[in-house]
Amino acid sequence: MSEKTIVVGGGITGLAAALELDKRGEDFLLLEAGNGPGGVIRTLRQDGYLFERGPNSFPSTSEAIFEIARELGMEEEIIAADPAANTRFLYHKHRLIEIPTGPGPLMKSKLFSLGEKLRVMMEPFIRARRDESPESVAHFFARRFGPAPARTLVDAFISGIYAGDARKIGIRSAFPKLWEMEQQHGSIFKAMKAKRKAGGASPTKMTIHSFRDGLGSLADRVGQRLGERMRCGRRLAELDRSEGGGWKLAVEGPDGLEELSCARLILAAPARVSSLLLNRLSPMAADILADIDHAPIISVHAGFAESELPRLPQAFGFLAPRPSRLRTLGWLFSSRTFAGRAPEGYFALNGFIGGANDRNAITASDDALQHLLMGELSLALGMTKMPAPGFFALSKWDPGLPQYNMGHHRRIEAVTRLLAEHADLALAGNYLEGISIADCIKSGRTAVDRLLAGPVSSMAGGEA
Ligand SMILES: Cc1cc2nc3c(=O)[nH]c(=O)nc-3n(C[C@H](O)[C@H](O)[C@H](O)COP(=O)(O)OP(=O)(O)OC[C@H]3O[C@@H](n4cnc5c(N)ncnc54)[C@H](O)[C@@H]3O)c2cc1C
CATH class of the missing domain: 1.10.3110.10 (protoporphyrinogen ix oxidase, domain 3)
Structure with a gap:
């Protein structure tokens, strides 16, 4: 009988689950459909810039990330934001206004x-x-x-x-x-x-962090630690019960379809993928997961010579609420926040557009998006004309981020109840108990806790 656990999905959730299994001396395998570890955590290094295609940073309260960094010997690679990043702006009534961080500043605010x-x-x-x-x-x-x-x-x-x-x-x-x-x-x-x-800790005193070589370096390091126990380019296509208990998996890989079996299973794939995989086992749970709304989002990476943006504030960035009538959701002034994000004499900026209130943005052409974004950035920075960025790239995420809309926690409770009889199966991911990287790490670890606390099914058949 194999004790092996299979983890499906090599985003931060699945990586955290695999690390936890490793720490506990468990036999496991991680299957990832893409080319490498990290899921939406991806760092782009080009022309001397370092841009985050997905998540950018994490607050000092993200203990789970600090723990993993310690376990991987990466503590020294964590960098704190420049103190200027404590200043954030809101685009309001056609200009940038500083966001107050306490009762004193609130009383003085022009917001x-x-x-x-x-x-x-x-x-x-x-x-x-x-x-x-x-x-x-x-x-x-x-x-x-x-x-x-x-x-x-x-x-x-x-x-x-x-x-x-x-x-x-x-x-x-x-x-x-x-x-x-x-x-x-x-x-x-x-x-x-x-x-x-x-x-x-007071929320206004929280500092922001990242890794010197970007968040992608964390995912890469976990991938290295897992070695051959992480198999990339392997997509779980179908899932079923094995005759003697445990799980039978049909996995698409470079050599075609392969059948694997395991005693325990962690589904750390996005909600929609897990929904498709669970359809036969629990159609009701699958339906609830399929109904979780997601908002597509585009992350925008732009580089400028510092001389071209003389009015760029010393700040973390700005957000644009809907009444501002910008389609842009906001911009992070990445190279103002973290060292090593742009070549000497240049700014790296990271914008966002799309989301639940602008779902069509994801279908716009890259040229149309660049035109719109640059026009709106010039408005926000009070410039009459925006110079063409020396570097420009877009990262499009669809389905994007799960929406914790009203009643979401009840829907998740229902899924948990419907799957409770399967003690050898655990779901994990950003649609369960929070979307942040730290929440995902906790979700991966909780899945391991749950599985190891339950009974192991006896398995008929092959090794994974
Ligand atoms: C643009 C953007 C900005 C963000 N900013 C921040 C931020 O600044 N700070 C923060 O804390 N969080 C941020 N987040 C949220 C956070 O990054 C995510 O919620 C988190 O990284 C999701 O991790 P995950 O492992 O659950 O999912 P994913 O990263 O989506 O990973 C799921 C993995 O499963 C794999 N997979 C899918 N189907 C299969 C299959 N059938 N078989 C095998 N593998 C499969 C996929 O290839 C993928 O690698 C941001 C997210 C986005 C998109």
């Missing part, structure tokens, strides 16, 4: 009127909502802090994190901690005060 600021400060006096029915993030913030921050800041942050629509993303599904803060303390401000008293 809101005096009435709107006073409404924000009234938050501790707003009664908590005890109703269990789903509520959107926009509604939650409008109710607690007034409509102005919900329309501007919150709308922009939801674009920045989920490429999502704040009117659809659910507060309890996407930000369970905020939801609990209201439930437990009756107010977000009161909960933050209690957390500060207890010695917790």
Whole structure:
């Protein structure tokens, strides 16, 4: 009988699951459909620039990433953002306005009127909502802090994190901690005060990090650690029960279709892929997974000579909420944030367009996108004409990011219930308990915990 576990999907979720299995001395194999490890984590190095095609950075609270870096001996390669990155802007009323980071700066900010600021400060006096029915993030913030921050800041942050629509993303599904803060303390401000008293980190004091050679270097290093236990160019096409228990997998590879079997299985592929694979086993769970909305997103990589952008602020970047009427979701000033992102004398900028409110952007031609993005960037930077970028590339992600829309957590609970009888199967990924890299690492590890805690099925037949 083989004890072998197969992990499907070599994005950060599957890589974290495989590392965890390795740490516990388990016998395993990781199958990845693409050419290498990392999934959407990909670093582009060209013409002296370093651009992230997918995720860019992680906050200091991402303990799971620091742990993996330590395990791989990569601690020294983690870099912190320049202090200038603490400054962030919002494109509001045709100009960039600094986002306030606390009550003092909020009172001085030009983002809101005096009435709107006073409404924000009234938050501790707003009664908590005890109703269990789903509520959107926009509604939650409008109710607690007034409509102005919900329309501007919150709308922009939801674009920045989920490429999502704040009117659809659910507060309890996407930000369970905020939801609990209201439930437990009756107010977000009161909960933050209690957390500060207890010695917790203030969200405004968080620093941003990456790796010196980009996030891709983390994925590459995990790939090296896994060695032959990670097989790339292997796509799981079909999944079934083995006769004596365990799993039978039909895998497409360079030499055609191959049959593998294993005792335990972790599906760390995107929700839609897992849905297709589970269709025979649990059509209901498969339907729920297929219905999870995703927002396509385009990441834009542009390089300019510093002399061409004299007005580029010393900042992390800016976000553009929907009322600003830009199609651009925002730009990160990457070389202002991390060292080594652009050649000497040049800026590396990373923009975003698309998302849940602009699904057609993904079908636009590259030329049309470049024209639109450069026009809007010149508006935001207050320039009459934008110089043509010396470097320009696009990374298109479709289906893109899962949307934790209202009721999402209930749908995930239902999938978990429907698959509970299969103790030798675990789902993992960015559609379950958070989309960040750190959430995905936790999801991969949780899948391993769950599988190893369960009974092992006896297996008929071959080795994986
Ligand atoms: C543009 C963008 C910017 C982001 N920015 C940030 C950020 O700054 N910070 C942050 O923390 N997070 C960010 N995120 C979110 C985060 O990067 C992702 O949620 C996370 O990396 C997803 O990892 P995953 O392993 O779950 O999925 P994926 O990376 O999608 O990996 C899934 C893997 O499964 C493989 N696969 C699919 N089907 C099969 C099959 N049948 N058989 C075998 N293999 C299969 C795929 O090839 C892929 O490699 C961003 C995401 C995007 C797209």
